[in-house]
Amino acid sequence: MTDIQALRATVQDLVAPAKGILAADESTGTMGRRLGSIGVENTEENRRDYREMLFRTAGASEYVSGVILYDETLRQKAADGTPFVEVLQAQGIIPGIKVDAGLSPLPGAEGEVVTQGLDGLRERLAEYRDLGARFTKWRALLNVGPAIPSAYCIETNAHALARYAALAQEAGLVPIVEPEVLMDGGHDIERTQEATEAMLLAVFRELAAQRVALDGMLLKPNMVVSGSDATGRAGPQEVAERTVAVFLRTVPAAMPGIVFLSGGQNDDDATTNLQAIAAQGAKAGAPWALTYSYGRGLQTLPLATWGGKAAAVEKAQRAFLHRCRVTSAARQGKYTPAMEKELSAV
Numbered sequence: 001m002t003d004i005q006a007l008r009a010t011v012q013d014l015v016a017p018a019k020g021i022l023a024a025d026e027s028t029g030t031m032g033r034r035l036g037s038i039g040v041e042n043t044e045e046n047r048r049d050y051r052e053m054l055f056r057t058a059g060a061s062e063y064v065s066g067v068i069l070y071d072e073t074l075r076q077k078a079a080d081g082t083p084f085v086e087v088l089q090a091q092g093i094i095p096g097i098k099v100d101a102g103l104s105p106l107p108g109a110e111g112e113v114v115t116q117g118l119d120g121l122r123e124r125l126a127e128y129r130d131l132g133a134r135f136t137k138w139r140a141l142l143n144v145g146p147a148i149p150s151a152y153c154i155e156t157n158a159h160a161l162a163r164y165a166a167l168a169q170e171a172g173l174v175p176i177v178e179p180e181v182l183m184d185g186g187h188d189i190e191r192t193q194e195a196t197e198a199m200l201l202a203v204f205r206e207l208a209a210q211r212v213a214l215d216g217m218l219l220k221p222n223m224v225v226s227g228s229d230a231t232g233r234a235g236p237q238e239v240a241e242r243t244v245a246v247f248l249r250t251v252p253a254a255m256p257g258i259v260f261l262s263g264g265q266n267d268d269d270a271t272t273n274l275q276a277i278a279a280q281g282a283k284a285g286a287p288w289a290l291t292y293s294y295g296r297g298l299q300t301l302p303l304a305t306w307g308g309k310a311a312a313v314e315k316a317q318r319a320f321l322h323r324c325r326v327t328s329a330a331r332q333g334k335y336t337p338a339m340e341k342e343l344s345a346v
């Protein structure tokens, strides 16, 4: 029998006031692109050094409740031989793990993808739990175009998300259900809103059908934003109103928390949009915690500051701590642009 109380307790710790999640679960391929952007070779040692810089940032645990790791990272050790899992646990940070196996073309659906990784998942989840993971993530991705996402793509991905979530709960691991409507493209915010609403309706229908306990999971959605190449992109107030409106229509109050992905928004947008959403959520009486589970939104600045140089580790850690601090402030509705100046002052 699944211990729902234990899942609930982990969920509450993950969305604790002022805190959010660091997504550091880039696959080896994605990490290669990130390291390539700063001219660093994609070796296991470089991936370790970069992640060690993040995980050993003193003070980050004030803002980071959990870290989503990748298979390699969950098993990896810091330079001094301490497993990363222990480095995080020693700071009271909960280790989590991405368990999907990435995207694959959806047959018969031009331009659409489905997430793989259900085969053997039950066994992998048991192993991840033994390795110290307490929560998990599965990402489904919906591309937006004139005729997509199709109902077929939405249904197929929603079904897989719920299959995953049910198996994670069975293994005693909190599922983070991530249906991402991709920002890439020239579509307007209206299209993002339609696609997000359709996907969330399908996801919660499937979660109910597959007997997932909503109080023992988290939702990781996109914000409702304009496509990255759209002309006249919507500002934070419109983003916040549309995002909260969509959730109020589709997300049951039993689900404890919404942890946003940053989805390639620049640091500024990821922070100001979160701030506006937190304020709008409070105004609308939103029943769920609203916080962050950012990858790029927390890492872009420290990655560039580090640049692969041991001598830059402390400076990169200050940059990471800064992004954590301002993102936490935004989650609490306390962010001001003046806070960006604090980094240059330290």
Ligand code: 13P
Pocket: 023, 139, 178, 260, 261, 262, 263, 264, 293, 294, 295, 296, 297
């Ligand atoms: P971004 O915040 O960079 O979108 O990453 C979050 C994530 O986990 C994507 O799957």
